[in-house]
Amino acid sequence: MKMIVMVMMMMMMSEGSMIDQTCKQTPDFNLCVSLLNSDPRGSSADISGLALILIDKIKVLATKTLNEINGLYKKRPELKQALDQCSRRYKTILNADVPEAIEAISKGVPKFGEDGVIDAGVEASVCEEGFQGKSPLTSLTKSMQNISSVTRAVVRMLL
């Protein structure tokens, strides 16, 4: 029994270290580790797999932000113009950046994945700037920027 526990602990430690090693090379170690550990595939993934998990997080966050944007039209009608711009930008993340990145990483041409991931950060920033300092989306934007830069660092390891 003790042997099994020890072996399991050793397995966990050595699998954690792939995530550890990868995340050390990103701009936000803690964010990286928490994102990857929160996905069951994380413990057994190679670098491509880790990148795909992170791209999935981008997708989830973009969806969440789009929902938030949709809700804001009623609550903050004076922000319509900026919200329209943000809606367009986040739809780009969902419909263009994410599928491009998934296809590119899966097929082994990571540079197009890097393009998609970088662009996700760009689109989030442009959306944010549309509010000229009075954004209701700032914490979501910052999340996207952070996840984008962490993901990009992981994708670069494939190049």
Add this chain to the structure above:
Amino acid sequence: MASTEALLPVTSRQDPLSESRSDQIPETRRKRPIKVHLAVCSGLLLIALYVTLIVTHDGSTAQNGAKDETSTESRARLAGVSEKSNDRVWRLSGDGKTEAFPWNNTMLSWQRTAFHFQPEKNWMNDPNGPLFYKGWYHFFYQYNPNAAVWGDIVWGHAVSKDLIHWLYLPLAMVPDKWYDANGVWTGSATFLDDGSIVMLYTGSTDKFVQVQNLAYPEDPSDPLLLKWTKFSGNPVLVPPPGIGAKDFRDPTTAWKTSSGKWRITIGSKVNRTGISLLYDTTDFKTYEKHETLLHQVPNTGMWECVDFYPVSKTKVNGLDTSVKGPDVKHIVKASMDDTRIDHYAIGTYYDSNGTWVPDNPSIDVGISTGLRYDYGKFYASKTFYDQNKKRRILWGWIGESDSEAADVQKGWSSVQGIPRTVVLDTKTGKNLVQWPVEEIESLRLSNKKFHMKVGPGTVVPIDVGSAAQLDIEAEFKIKKEDLEIIFGEDSVEADEEFSCQNGGGSTVRGALGPFGFSVLADQSLSEHTPVYFYVTKGKDSKLKTFFCTDTSRSTMANDVVKPVYGSFVPVLKGEKLTMRILVDHSIVEGFAQGGRTCITSRVYPTKAIYGATKLFLFNNAIDATITASFKVWQMNSAFIHPYSADDL
């Protein structure tokens, strides 16, 4: 919508290209070194602010624009560290004070080029299998039929009689076999001895493995080569032992060895060493892999789109890919996956053992300080031998530098550069020379000739009417007395640190530069793209000339990458400074000294569009008076359209 800012009047004699909104102080270089360093630092910070605003949207482009060191660092896998510093600067500038730029359809539709090859819509990348056959130039290309971003890749196809007036044809190859189900990727054509064509291309299999496949025209008597047959025995090559399943792509045109076999090379990597694998074949169906590589260079990462070809040491015509001999050097070129830069090196090929040795190993293929076809946005390039006019012609993929949202909104992404002839520079022997194919001159409409002396700190509007489709050929002379100033004065230090990227752009004034043209400018120069020479005092007190394009003020938009591009250009004794610029809406191609240094840029003005696009000549030097002699042609559209029976 766009914020209006106070601008210096155009006629100001003080630093005409600077603007009050920016933090730039016109710095002079003819001062003590400390001030020079300050200038460099403030210039650097500014470039960093502009460029990293979008966290290097296009990785390598911005890296090159910001600092050359960044690309070296990336290769040394310090990417995490350099990205971090970019992020910090980016957040500073994302303080909500700059207004986001909502692109409207008027602005976006202006961006489409008039005489560069691009499909009717959607995404394009690498040029594939270019060739000349039965009176037609053929061009194939990586294409996404479904979106304005990369994906679902097929082979697009177009033909032309003159490399300029293209006609769209149906798709040549789609992913309809297991061995290319996940992508019909880049490949090259070879002409066999009997004049028939074989095409080798990379397929991404249903299991995501990269393999090489053989295809050939279904009907060789069809000059349009509409249909292609895939060899029933595909794939003909799979990744060999020791090579990753996703590190094996972009087979080259084959060349004949002295033993009569065909030989190809395919780029790959082993850890961080970029390599070029070598295979021999007699029938393009079965291959022998060489134990040794054609070449390899450590720390350069994956080599994509390798190209290998001979150039004459003495003649100006191109050479068939199989040519060898004492009158010939061989070029090895590769596209660096890591940095998105195409590098080449000149060397000697040893056919007996299939090896190639660079003339100058310190600037070997992929070394950051090595030679590039183009110092701007230019990737996945490929040459072919044009047996029709005995030329070697270079195609290059020019991607976008804007956001993907803009690409999706405008419905397309990427263009091809104007095809260029490539020859060895017989005068220097150390670099290639490229020039737009002469057929482009058929697009020249009316022209205006100018000859003028331009004093230091002057901007001259050049009235040519519409200024979005131009061909400019110019010659510059610096007044002899002004040259002597820079030579004579001991306080003028040799400017060994200058590069286009860290020189601060076109507003940083030196004794002998910058001077050149501002293209895609609006009347008040709130948006403009300077293409210029910058002459410095180099080592041994010799003059050193740089050719640059500064896109940092090309647009008010902030979701666009805006680097300063460029490089040193060799200027030999007795030569005048010459430049040629092709302007075609959102693309600018500059050629210095007859094509010794070339720069392609993507530019997305928001105001300098339609009737508001202007052209200026400027001399931002402190001491030098420049004499400029130049001709500006209006360029016609190439009217690229789908092929119809009327086109025969």
